[in-house]
Amino acid sequence: MEWEVVIGLETHTQLKTNTKIFSGASIKYGAEPNTQACEVSIALPGVLPVLNKEAVQCAIKFGLAINAHIAPRSVFARKNYFYPDLPKGYQISQFELPVVGKGAVTMQVPAVGKNAAYEKVVNITRAHLEEDAGKSVHGAVEGMSGIDLNRAGTPLLEIVTEPDMRSAAEAVAYAKKLHELVQWIGICDGNMQEGSFRCDVNVSVRPKGTEKLGTRREIKNLNSFKFMTQAIEYETRWQIETLEDGGTIQQATVLFNPDTGETKAMRSKEEANDYRYFPDPDLLPLVISEADKDAVRAKMPELPEAMKARFEAQYALSSYDANALTTSRDLANYFVATVDAGADAKQAANWIMGALTAKLNETGIDISKSNISSLALASLLKRLQDGTLANNGAKVAFEEMWTSLSASAISTVTITASLSFIDEIIAAKGLKQESDSGAIEAIIDEVLAANAAMVEEFKAGKEKAFNALVGQAMKASKGKANPAQVNDILKKKLS
Amino acid sequence: MALSIEDIKKVAHLARIEVSESDAAATLTKLTGILSLIEQMQAVDTTGIEPMSHSQDLSQRLRDDVVTKANLREEFQKNAPALGNGSAEPAVAGGLYLVPKVIE
Numbered sequence: 001m002e003w004e005v006v007i008g009l010e011t012h013t014q015l016k017t018n019t020k021i022f023s024g025a026s027i028k029y030g031a032e033p034n035t036q037a038c039e040v041s042i043a044l045p046g047v048l049p050v051l052n053k054e055a056v057q058c059a060i061k062f063g064l065a066i067n068a069h070i071a072p073r074s075v076f077a078r079k080n081y082f083y084p085d086l087p088k089g090y091q092i093s094q095f096e097l098p099v100v101g102k103g104a105v106t107m108q109v110p111a112v113g114k115n116a117a118y119e120k121v122v123n124i125t126r127a128h129l130e131e132d133a134g135k136s137v138h139g140a141v142e143g144m145s146g147i148d149l150n151r152a153g154t155p156l157l158e159i160v161t162e163p164d165m166r167s168a169a170e171a172v173a174y175a176k177k178l179h180e181l182v183q184w185i186g187i188c189d190g191n192m193q194e195g196s197f198r199c200d201v202n203v204s205v206r207p208k209g210t211e212k213l214g215t216r217r218e219i220k221n222l223n224s225f226k227f228m229t230q231a232i233e234y235e236t237r238w239q240i241e242t243l244e245d246g247g248t249i250q251q252a253t254v255l256f257n258p259d260t261g262e263t264k265a266m267r268s269k270e271e272a273n274d275y276r277y278f279p280d281p282d283l284l285p286l287v288i289s290e291a292d293k294d295a296v297r298a299k300m301p302e303l304p305e306a307m308k309a310r311f312e313a314q315y316a317l318s319s320y321d322a323n324a325l326t327t328s329r330d331l332a333n334y335f336v337a338t339v340d341a342g343a344d345a346k347q348a349a350n351w352i353m354g355a356l357t358a359k360l361n362e363t364g365i366d367i368s369k370s371n372i373s374s375l376a377l378a379s380l381l382k383r384l385q386d387g388t389l390a391n392n393g394a395k396v397a398f399e400e401m402w403t404s405l406s407a408s409a410i411s412t413v414t415i416t417a418s419l420s421f422i423d424e425i426i427a428a429k430g431l432k433q434e435s436d437s438g439a440i441e442a443i444i445d446e447v448l449a450a451n452a453a454m455v456e457e458f459k460a461g462k463e464k465a466f467n468a469l470v471g472q473a474m475k476a477s478k479g480k481a482n483p484a485q486v487n488d489i490l491k492k493k494l495s
Numbered sequence: 496m497a498l499s500i501e502d503i504k505k506v507a508h509l510a511r512i513e514v515s516e517s518d519a520a521a522t523l524t525k526l527t528g529i530l531s532l533i534e535q536m537q538a539v540d541t542t543g544i545e546p547m548s549h550s551q552d553l554s555q556r557l558r559d560d561v562v563t564k565a566n567l568r569e570e571f572q573k574n575a576p577a578l579g580n581g582s583a584e585p586a587v588a589g590g591l592y593l594v595p596k597v598i599e
Contacts, residue, residue: 017560024563033590034572038564042571042592054560075548082511084594089511097548136597146591274509279548287554 001244002208005236006216007171007201008163011178012156013188014132014196015058021131021155022049022092029194033137037149041134043087049282051076055155058187059099059129060288060296062157065185065303066124068103070293076129076283079275084147085134093158095277098128099286100157106305107177108323112169122174123162129286130156157187163202163213168232172225175199180327184304192223199223203232204249205239214239215249219256219263231256235263307332315345324353330368341378341415344385351377355398371405372398379418383426392479393431400425434481437489440473443481444489447472458494466490498527 020027023040040047063070077095103124111117132154137146159178165171179197182188189196199222204214219235222228234256239249252265302310304326311322311332325335331352338348356377360367372380380397383389389397401422426432434440448455451472458465473486503523507514514522568590575585575592586593 019560019562019564024558024561026562026564034568034592035566035590036564037568037571039567039571040564044571050558051555052560053557056557073554080509084597137591138597140591141588141593143596144586144588144593145595145597146588147594148591276509281549284549284551284553284555 003205003236003240003243004208005166005168005232005239006163006204006206006213007165007167007232008216009159009161009165009171009174009202010200011159011175012132012198012200013159013178013182015055015155015157015187016189017052017054017058017155019052019054020153021052021055021129022153023047025153027151027154029191031150033146033148034150037134037152041087041149041152049092049280051283051286052155055129056099056286056288057296058155059127059157060293061185061187061300062127062159062182063100063103064293064297064300065181066100066103066105068124068127069101070288071097071099071101071286072288073097074099074128074286074288076280076286077277078280079130079277081275083133084145085136085149085152087134087149087152091131091133092280092283093130093277094128097285098126099288100124100127102126105161105174105177105181107173109170109173120165120170120173122164122170125160125162127157127159130158132156163204168229168236171201171232172228175228176225180304184329185301195223197223199228201228201232203235203239205236205243214243215251217249217252217254217263217265219254220266222256227256227258230258230261231263234261238263301329304332311335315339315349317345317349321346321349321353325349328367330366334367334370334374337374338378338381341375341418343378343381347381347385348377351381351398355395359398359402371402373405373418375415375418376401376405376421379415379422382419383422387435387482388423388426388432390433390479390482393426393433396429397422397425397431400429430478430480432480434477435485437485440477440481440485440489443476444473444486444493447476448493455494466494469494498523498530 015021017027019025020038020041023038025038025041026036028036034042040049060070062068074094075097076092078090079093079095080090082089105122105124107120107122109118109120132151134147134149134152137148140146161174165174179190179192182197183190191197201219201222202216203219204216206212206214217235217239219231222231235254242249250265254263254265256263308319308322308326311317311325312319315322317325326332335348335352338352339345356367356370356372359365359372360370365371380389380394380401383397384391384394404425405421434443447469451469454465454468454472458469469490470483470486473490474481474483477486500519500523503514503519503526507519507522572585572587572590572592575587577583578586578593
């Protein structure tokens, strides 16, 4: 039987605020235990939550970005359960009336093997504001668990999708797109290692062609895209094998073990899902007016979809290039700055996505701190365009610029300064392309004299011999001769 | 809606409230009384009336995103509960609040 996997995601994005969602305690990462745990965070009796304005604005931003309904009135609810990292005995969340309603995220699912890339729309069910819990630390004191409540009360936006994804590749493409989007609109720092972006993935399988959803298992707390792929693929195989062996799937929460590559059901907590939600009497309904939305809208950056369309139209870029350049704002800004400084758009796109991205990945440097600034790259591309540099020379110059430029020095230089800098490199390294036809002719004459056999072969009809002669001429010029001119002159001489 | 003793025990367990057998019967009577009050309210025609989530018809005040809380860990941890092993000392170590071991 052919099976189909059905996947839905719940993503906890930590909002980029200074303080907690319901108190003025800092949420800076990495502080000493409990030094950012105020009386609200540790739930002393008599304290009251007061909602953070910035957290609400983040939620509105997200709603606008995915074209969602933003609730004019939403309600905070208590989700009741007992755990030591939750001192109140309930988490303040939203249940029946979330702040963000239905919306959609459009993304490119990349080509895998024989399957071509395609566009996919994932529907968003809802997004709601809630507080994070604290952390349990094990092993500090024998036989005890330590509780750090610094994280308790950190603002989260939980983003829930419809079960719209049909493969691990689609689920990861969605998660990556969402990851790009929340950083693009500036509501989340996207740091997965620090837990700022955590995904729970619901997986079920059903016979292909049937409508009824299978029983799902939820893979908790995936904090890397690589693990997400592995976990979904393992879980899917496991469910199919279980069903084919005549077994049934029990609804469960599972954890992924990166060491074994397997998913395993957590010990089911007794009645764990009976959260007895009810409206939190400590908080009044959150009211968002049209004016509130307009104020946030006015501060929104151009969204990646719109920028991609603009890049295609304005710079005549392919959909592929425009998509790649709009995966982050820093990358898009770098591209625009390079073109504004006079570089050809297509050439800039190629170099940014090719040599520069490779270099940034290799060194682990962020594009906003790139050794080669947009101005420096633009000056390099100018020298490539005006024929001073050939492609090979440009590659050498790029390496040279990378090693000799420090990020702090180039942020202040002008395009004029950048051009004289590249000219210095070209002079120092002897990279200037030879375009003087007299000099090239002299080189070719030497090559022809030294390779009489090849000339004979060419005259006998062997086309390949021509390319060999071009190669010899380029070699003789130490790669500096303008290849187009070498071709022309050689053709004339041999005709 | 008729409640049973089992319902009382389940709700008590979920809320981590210890209810003895004899108290359970009395609690059943009280809770049944509350539910009958709710039944009376449900009989009222509320067609066209927007449900409220709070007894006051106001909206939530928002706070500016500015750090206002100082680090009062020392003060708070003086009042941390004791370990329960006879010692009256607050159960804290290395800045952490200590609790009986949580098994994952």
